[in-house]
Amino acid sequence: MGLAKFLVTAELRNKNMLFWGIGWMLIWIIMGAFLFNSSFPKLAQPYMDEAVKMYTADWLAFVIVYEPTGVLIKKRTNLASLRRGESF
Secondary structure (H helix, E strand, O other): OOHHHHHHHHHHHHHHHHHHHHHHHHHHHHHHHHHHHOOOOOOOHHHHHHHHHHHHHHHHHHHHHHHHHHHHHHHHHHHHHHHHHHHH
């Protein structure tokens, strides 16, 4: 239990992991919410409500898929850098 607690707290304090794993995806969420929707077509009201829901669902699906991927890529990079010294 002590090792698991140590590893979890070490990851939560890792500033690189917080930036690349979480912060980078938040930047993309903000860009999707405010920048990329500026070219959103103007539709009639019944269609516009559905289009906005689908646009929001698309960005949330993007986050759900790519957020853990970003974290896992960073973890794999950390593990690879730790294993480089084994050959020596």
